[in-house]
Amino acid sequence: MTFETVSTNTAFGGVQGVYKHHSTATGTDMTFSVYVPPHAAGAKLPVVWYLSGLTCTHANVTEKGEFRRACSELGLIFVAPDTSPRGEGVPDDPDGAYDFGLGAGFYVNALVEPFAEHYRMRGYIESELPRLVAEHFPVDMERQGIMGHSMGGHGALTLSLRDPGKYKATSAFAPIVSPLNCPWGEKALGGYLGPDRETWAEYDACALIAAGARLPDLLVDQGEADNFLTDQLKTHLLVEACEAAGQKATIRMQPGYDHSYYFISTFMADHLEWHAARLKA
């Protein structure tokens, strides 16, 4: 397995790195970032996976997420993958739209050509990247948490709900809670999976909860001034799904906050403390 260091920078006593490798899951080169906080030699640290939203690469949260101070203080490794395959031969949205194709992998394994060959972000995040990270960084794979923003919040919730116990902590900023019930989700799941909505259900947090998937608890922050709240994110569907199923959840509506990294960075330390409490127990 190839593995290349793109850059490293000292930050908050640890090392913020960017790395590249050839992915067998996507058949492309993939870039991701890892922050390793200061730690004792030989120590194995808990790891938090951060899945980004539409249009993002690893760089957005790495530059704007303000996670390093908290990770340094709490002793957490923070991994930020890309949001889609990229490069020569990777098909994009036919109209170049931001919400499908490049930057919009939706954390699925595509079933429909021409996307099925490369758009395999589910497998990449579930299996290949964790193996690679475990090989190269001092992570304790028994102590993994997962979080994400928007499309990445959808990714975090669905990856965790499909595999209860794998992630000891699950949280999201402004997640797409039900792709079955919003334009972004219908376009992405229809485009990657085809018209049979039966195949979509494993990529819908609300549907997974309704079908019986359970986590010990979950944390969601959602800005009330988020332009996408009404039409795309529909937080109330997650509130209702959790209430109907008895799924413990802390879902906080935050007055004044929008969909940006100004919102994410404000609540990042809260989320990391919440993860640390569950990963260090």
Next chain:
Amino acid sequence: MTFETVSTNTAFGGVQGVYKHHSTATGTDMTFSVYVPPHAAGAKLPVVWYLSGLTCTHANVTEKGEFRRACSELGLIFVAPDTSPRGEGVPDDPDGAYDFGLGAGFYVNALVEPFAEHYRMRGYIESELPRLVAEHFPVDMERQGIMGHSMGGHGALTLSLRDPGKYKATSAFAPIVSPLNCPWGEKALGGYLGPDRETWAEYDACALIAAGARLPDLLVDQGEADNFLTDQLKTHLLVEACEAAGQKATIRMQPGYDHSYYFISTFMADHLEWHAARLKA
């Protein structure tokens, strides 16, 4: 005086805004950012000016500086101006180099044509922008601090040393401490001020200290892995100037840190706490 709101985002309980106005100092439109933390109605808050380095606009520190958490906790307003005039008719480096012209105003009032018309960042930061900010934001102009990075560290040190008492706190990240003695400085001061090095001295922190300028104290952090340390920044010249003059100074060499915002963001909260202690007294 024109004044236009470009954007506002809620962050850490306050408001991160970006604003634009027509500057009479530079004869151009200028963009700057202001973070106003949560505060009581009618309160006047201390303000910290942050001057950015070569190639930067207001956006770099606004996105990557990680200052909002500390400003929110400490009750500080944080203002980040641009680093040069920009727009139609503003002359740039003839070769398009990054270290002169656009993005490289060096916080001087230029004396040499074609730069003298627009390159008046000293007057802009000293007089015009403070008046505008005082008019539009809840700042207590008796409690101002100033900090900056690299070229902006040079700006912060020289603006403060030229006007002792105006700024109650002065700090810098990886400042250019002596433009008289480094290639960046010689190019900029020669280009903006002309060959008479007598006119340069008021733009050189070390020369100002040697000539008798004094501050109560100052704080500098400098990364030891900074690629520009040896040839451009020459921190030791500031250490020597302060020692020779009896100027109180805390100048910290930070092992492993480079010149990037990974370095700045690591020590930003430290600096803001240092400013707050002096601005709140």
